[in-house]
Amino acid sequence: MGKKNKQFVEKITAMEDDFAQWYTDVVKQADLVDYGQVRGTMIIKPYGYAIWENIKDELDRKIKQTGHSNVAFPMFIPESLLQKEKDHVVGFAPEVAWVTHGGDEELAERIAVRPTSEVLFCDYYSKNIHSYRDLPKLYNQWANVVRWEKTTRPFLRSSEFHWQEGHTAHATDEDAAKETDRMLGVYADLVENYLAVPVLKGRKTDKEKFAGAKYTLTIESLMHDGKALQSGTSHHFGSGFAEAFDITYLDENGESQFAHQTSWGLSTRIMGALIMVHGDNRGLVVPPRIAPTQAMIVPIAQHKEGVLDKAYTLRDQLQDLVRVDIDGSDKMPGWKFNEYEMKGIPVRIEMGPKDIEKEQVVLVRRDTGEKEFVALHDLEARLPLLLEEIQSNLYQKALDHRNEMTSVATNMEEFKQTLDQKGGFIKAMWCGDVACEEKIKEETTATSRCIPFEQETVADTCVCCGKEAKEMVYWAKAY
Amino acid sequence: MGKKNKQFVEKITAMEDDFAQWYTDVVKQADLVDYGQVRGTMIIKPYGYAIWENIKDELDRKIKQTGHSNVAFPMFIPESLLQKEKDHVVGFAPEVAWVTHGGDEELAERIAVRPTSEVLFCDYYSKNIHSYRDLPKLYNQWANVVRWEKTTRPFLRSSEFHWQEGHTAHATDEDAAKETDRMLGVYADLVENYLAVPVLKGRKTDKEKFAGAKYTLTIESLMHDGKALQSGTSHHFGSGFAEAFDITYLDENGESQFAHQTSWGLSTRIMGALIMVHGDNRGLVVPPRIAPTQAMIVPIAQHKEGVLDKAYTLRDQLQDLVRVDIDGSDKMPGWKFNEYEMKGIPVRIEMGPKDIEKEQVVLVRRDTGEKEFVALHDLEARLPLLLEEIQSNLYQKALDHRNEMTSVATNMEEFKQTLDQKGGFIKAMWCGDVACEEKIKEETTATSRCIPFEQETVADTCVCCGKEAKEMVYWAKAY
Structure with a gap:
């Protein structure tokens, strides 16, 4: 084998053998990230960033459509400011850089690199909200934040990560509640319809809610290995931060009222969901709607006269229709097949001398591996349809997997057995007592993922203590 | 006066009286920024961020069109890594947070919050460049960086600022030189054609070049007060960083070669140019091509029947054509006029009962204050043209101002006199000796802004020492 085959894609670990290693192999081999020099930091490489940019652009569009404005707040928080809301500082101080x-010069006061920006927005709102006419404030920012984590993994838990954080202030608790709901809906829409990842929508228990929140709403998704991933959260603060930061306004009757606030965030963590929901033993699988390249043309026997010309002509013809690219390099087709399968490009378009003769191309789906011969004159109609079929199929497959991996437990034995043997989501009733929640975590390592909006009564008594049940909860081991 | 007039726009200082105060007043009153809690940091507010986002989107488009990929490198740099290139660390260490x-936990090694990211990219390139086939690497990132400055001003010099930084690696010195030129061209195009700010293109002297660069190219613009602002720089590193970081590749003959690198950056500083080139005593003036709102509809006598309806219909009709907004609030028209003049919105569209009767609107230009009556059926043709006229006029005015404020000096007396009485750019010959450059700075506070690509011979001898001149240099007091 010649020099050009030296770069032949290295094999990745099979997910059945070692899921964690499979994950690490995929993020490296699919060229998504590399490790930074400082512990737990990551370099998001061009291909990884292009996917994130597509997610970002789509979410940014939705955030603006719902009336929010982008801003940029500083990354630095004086220590005294971070300490103003007591629950909040307890939650975040241990992870601050x-x-x-x-x-x-040694600074008179230590400065936190933002782990999240509630206190900065609160400080600003306290100075800039005076009247009911100043409300609502609907701000969002795209930012990097730092949390000094002990154990880190690319995308899932990195010392520095990227996200958007929305911070809003409203006149009434009800307005803030509506906003909290609305933004959870925006996240669910993005994750389900663009990332093809089905989510459970619900409320976090008090134990799992955001430090300083009245309550936290969440979307939870299920990875291929049966573990859950929190995929976006939306927090209702009530007037808690407003009281700590003195954010008041004069209402229409001239009376002073506290503002009611929310915050909501979705981060590069979602890239982890993308990988672990759709990926397989050949690498990444990217849903067409967010794929930087939706179709990759690979010329076959490209040294033969006319092949490359025809392939480039095809690229030019398709490029206003879909995000198409071509690999006209002198690497072997087999190398190219592996490379673009590893990168999860939804469709490969093969075109060789025989295809040119027959005026056709071969379309190969990344999700199923199915091949399809398509006449050139049908391609512009067929290709966008195929991409939508792939998008739907990925969502349906993930939904089927989640359904298959969702069980009911009515007592702790059942709970433990199911979790050990199968993993996945466990639907179980809960009395509402944090002691039971803690006991479940201690005995099983599973945590409460959410109290779903769609409640069912799967039993009458708490799965843990046997007392009267209040709510159904989804439990799972989680990232 | 009723409650609603309490928010009447505060007056700003006249620029003739105190230019620095005028600047501060404009950035506050036009709702561009507020001050952060940590010294020298800034909060970019919705309006300021929307302008920056338009600049960013346009530049990002150009950066991608020229074949570059976006990436995200960490904000953290271990101290030892920062120290690897000697000139570089000397240049940046004093300003590091x-x-x-x-x-x-106390860290074993201090971590710098990036003041710029050369060393991070170099470290990455040293591990990821092996063969000529890996070149060029054309990376860019949009990032926040921190420089611990003693004196800070919003946009112009802030402890944390936002920018893009391109970092590229090439096979040959010539390829890197071409890239350095090309990206300066991209900056010049953006600043001249979108921000309507004319620039001088040239090379920095060795004294003024980037710490670690072989040479630095720059675009320089002239503010209303006659001071210069460096508006974008593009650096050729030769193989200096590659030698310090051992970035080598095997060429086509299998021989090891050092890579040749560039970096280039444009930051939120450019917002300062925008303000100080086009602004006037009524506030900001935003060039139409980057204005978040290009035309603001202000209904007149809006309590009269049909006025608001017609005004909203007009908004709907125009919104696919230009970026149009409407202020249908119950504030007085006079308040609205002031507010949108302060914000520099290019065109105000007035529409009252009389206009509706005559089937016309009044267009008021922000740049000249001129009014124009336009029949409704001509508006869709007229408005885009008017915006282009404003764009051209702003550029031409700025160019006329710069030409007027550019003088020639052939000796130091002339130099000082011109600088004192008039300010602006001074074209003067230079012998190439850093001693003369330092003496000029010491005696006049003016610095060499650039050695322009378009050379003229305005004298035969150095303006400072009288020895044989080598090059013409633009000098100015600068931000």
């Missing part, structure tokens, strides 16, 4: 020196 | 603690 602290700046103590500027140049040669 | 240092992270020393993660949570409760």
Whole structure:
């Protein structure tokens, strides 16, 4: 084999053998990330960033459509400001990276690199909200934040990550509640319809809610290995932060009222869901709607006269229709097949001398591996349809998997057995007592993922203590 | 006056009286920024961010069109990595914000919050470039960086600022030189054709070049007060960083070669140019091509029947044509006029009962204040043309101002006199000796802005020492 085959794609670990290693192999081999020099930081490489940029652009569009404005707040928070809301500081201080020196000068007060920006927005709102006319404030920012984590993994838990964080202020608790709901809906729409990842929508228990929130809404998705991933959260703060930061306004009757706030965030963590929901033993599988390249043309026997010309002509012809690229390099077709399967490009278009003769191409689906011969004159009609079929199929497959991996448990034995043997989501009733929640976590390592909006009564008594049940909860081991 | 007039726009300082105060007033009153809690940081508010986002989107498009990929590198740099290139660390270390603690743990090695990211990209390239086939690498990132400055001003010099930084690696010095040129061209195109700010293109002297660069290219613009602003720079590194970081590749003959690199950046500083080139005593003036709102509809006597309806219909009719908004609030028209003049919205569209009767609107230009009556059926043709006229006029006015404020000096007396009485750019010959450059700075506070690509011979001898001149240099006091 010649020099050009040296770069032949390295094999990845089979997900059945070692799911964690499979994940690490995929993020490296599909060229998504590399490790940064500082522990737990990541370099998002061109291909990984192009996928994130598509997610970002789509979400940004939705955030603006719902009336929000983008802003940029500083990454630095004085320590005293971080300490203003007591639950919040307890939740975040242990993970803060602290700046103590500027140049040669030691700072009088330590500065936190933002782990999240509630206190900065609160400080701003306290100075800029005076009247009911100033409300609502609907702000969002795309930012990098830092949480000094002990164990890190690319996308899933990195010291620095990228996200958007929305921070809003409203006149009434009800307005804030509506906003909290609305933004959860925006996330669910994005994740289900663009990332093809089905989600459960619900409320976090008090134990699992955001530090400082009245309540937290969440979308939860299920990975291929049966573990759950929190995929986006929307927090209702009530007037808690407003009281700590003195964010008040004069209402229409001239009376002073506290503002009611929300925040909501979706981060590069969602890239982890994308990988672990759709990926397989040949690598990544990217849903067409967010794929940077939806179709890759691979010329076959490209040294033969006319093949490359025809292939480039095809590219030119398709490029206003779909996001298409061509690999006209002198690498072997087999190398190219592996490479673009690893990268999860939805459709491969093969075109060789025989196809040119027959005026056709071969379409190969990444999700199923199915081949299809399509006449050139049908291609412009067929290709967009095929992409939509792939998008639907990925969603349906993930939904089937989640359904298959969702069980009911009515007592702890059943709970443990199911979790051990099968994993996945466990639907079980809960009395509402944090002691039971803690006991379940201690005995099984599963946590409450959400109290779903769509409630069912799968039993009358709490799965843990046997007392009267209040709500059904989804439980799972989680990332 | 009723409650609603309490928010009447505060006056701003006249620029003739105190230009620095005028600047501060405009950035506050036009709702561009607010101050962050940590010294020298800024909050970019919705309106300021919307302008920056338009600049960013346009530049991002150009960066991608020229074949570059976006990536995201970490914000953290270990101290040892920052120290690898000697000139570079000397240039940046004094301005670094240092992270020393993660949570409760003191770090073994201090971490710099990136002041710029050359060393991170170099470290990555040293591990990921092996063969000539890996070149060129054409990466860019949109990022926040921190420089611990003593004196700060919003946009112009802030502790944290936003920018894009391109980092590229090439096989040959010539390829890197071409890239350096090309990206300066991209910046010049953006700043001249979208921000309507004329620029001088040239090379920095060795004294003024980037720490670690072989040479630095720059675009320089002239503010209303006669001071210059460096508006974008593109650096050729030669193989300096490659040698320090061991970035080598095997060429087609199997011989090891150093890579040749560039970097180039344009930051939120450019917002300062926008303000100080086009602004006037009524506030900001935003060029139409980057204005978030190009035309603002202000209904007149809107309590009269049909006025608001007609105004909203007009908005709906225009919104696919231009970026149009309407202020249908119950504030007085006079308040609205002031507000949108302060924000620099290019065109105001007035529509009252008389206009409706005559089937016309009044267009008021922000740049000249001229009014124009336009029949409704001509509006869709007229408005886009008017916006282009405003765009051209802003550029021409700025160019006329720069030409007027550009003088020639052939000796130091002339130099000082011109600088004192008039300011602006001074074209003067230079012997190439850094001693003369330093002396000029010491005696006049003016610095060499650039050695322009378009050379003229305005004298035979150096303006400072009288020895034989090598090049013409533009000098100015600068931000």
